[in-house]
Structures are given as C-alpha cells and as structure tokens.
Amino acid sequence: MNEKTKKRYEARAHIIKALAHPTRLFIIDELAKRERCVCELRDMIGADVSTVSRHLTVLREAGVVEDEKRGLQVWYRLKVPCILNFFGCVEDVLKANARQMAAAIRR
Amino acid sequence: MNEKTKKRYEARAHIIKALAHPTRLFIIDELAKRERCVCELRDMIGADVSTVSRHLTVLREAGVVEDEKRGLQVWYRLKVPCILNFFGCVEDVLKANARQMAAAIRR
DNA sequence: AAACTATTTGGTTATTTTGCCAACTAAGCA
DNA sequence: TGCTTAGTTGGCAAAATAACCAAATAGTTT
DSSP states (O other), rough: OHHHHHHHHHHHHHHHHHHHHHHHHHHHHHHHOOOOEEHHHHHHSSSOHHHHHHHHHHHHHHHHHEEEEETTTTEESSTTHHHHHHHHHHHHHHHHHHHHHHHHHHH | OHHHHHHHHHHHHHHHHOSSSSHHHHHHHHHHHHHHHHHHHHHHHHOHHHHHHHHHHHHHHHHHHHEETTEEEEEEEEETTTHHHHHHHHHHHHHHHHHHHHHHHHH
C-alpha cells in the first residue's frame, strides 16, 4: 500500500472515528431533526457540559456539524445529512446479527 | 435518555467503531472486490499476520464480514455491501472539508 | 507420526480516547 | 462596572485500542 493510499484511508477513518461513539450518534440524530444549542444537548444527554462540548468539538473538527454563536448560546447543526442513510445500513447489520444469534441458540 | 435508547446507540457505535480504522477500511474495500484469505490481506497490508487477524476479528465480531475455512486458509468476505454507499458520503465530507480549508486560506 | 503452513490467541507495552473537575472566556444584564 | 450564564479548554486518571512477538491450534504433506 503506497503512502498516498494510506493517507486516504487515514482521512476516512478520522471521519468515521468521529461518529463512533454512542453520545455522538445521539447528537447526530438530534441535529438531524433540528439545530440545538449545547445546553439542550447537555440536558438530553445528562453528562457534564464539558463532556458534551468535547463531543461536539470532535464532530465539528471532522466536518460533520457546524456551529454558530448567537448571544450566549452556541447552536449546532448537521452539515452532512447523507450520514443518516448510513445509519439505516448499520441497523441492517444489527438486525442480521440478531437473526444469526437467534438461529445459533435454536440450533 | 432512557436505558433502552442508550443500549441502541451503544450497539450502533460498536459497529461503526469496527469500521473506524484505516486498515479495516482497506480490508473492506478489498473484500468488496472479492473474497480474500488472511495471507493475501497480510501481503497487501504489510503488517504482522497477528495484527491483520485481529482486525478481521473485529470486523467479523461486528457482523460486517464472514469467514470460511477451506483447507489451511481462512477466506473472508464482505457480508454487508451497503457499507460501501456510506464511503461515498465520507468522501463528500472530505471534499467539503478540503473546499473549506482552501477558502479559509484564500481569505 | 513428524514436519510444515496458515491462522488465532496470550501477553506486554505504547498510544488514544473518554469523562470529570476546575479555571477561563465571551456575551448579556443589573 | 460587577454579576450571571453558556460554553470551551487545561489537566488528570481510568479505560479502551493497537501493534508486536511468542506460543498454541488446525489442517496438509511426507
């Protein structure tokens, strides 16, 4: 594998890593509905604001969400809705896994 | 966020985490073309076999690939082709990021 | 059965990720 | 100007990941 190819896979992995956390998946789902300020997300998630803020930084830094400060609040929105399609595929994997698990028990 | 919802996001994150590594993304791309034995992947990747084997375990365990032993070799194939659609979306994010980066420099 | 090949697993170490608290910054309000 | 609110950042400890070598396992060949 040459250097350029390697770089490309690293860049992709960086973005996918940004999605790979339960809290960040939740945030994405919420932002898919409408923009939210940090405080709303903090209330829904129930973690320290600093923790939520760091999750948002990971997503922003990956280019998945964008933010806008209005007054005291910072509002976040989803920048890349095509991610949502992918979640359907993830659900398919989960369903297939569940089926396989059930079949294994029956056997 | 209730317990059940939390579990669901954890299950999703588990699958996405399995994808979130450059080597594993490479493996998925290769398996999208055709099935491969561990030794072929080892040669392409150039890491220790044990390392490659562990990456494959992560993917199998997540339900993304499946394996079949034939003789001495173990052959892996992609179980969930819809993942590939997602990579298109990841590329879009990368392109958008590059554009934004370029615009920021111009400014 | 012994030697050989392909792969997995155990164990170790280095690195990265996560979450919290405390301290700081920025904006609005008294 | 000083107080309050919203959010970010520094620092730290705990947990999760990743890579390698060595040893074990499973199937082939002689």
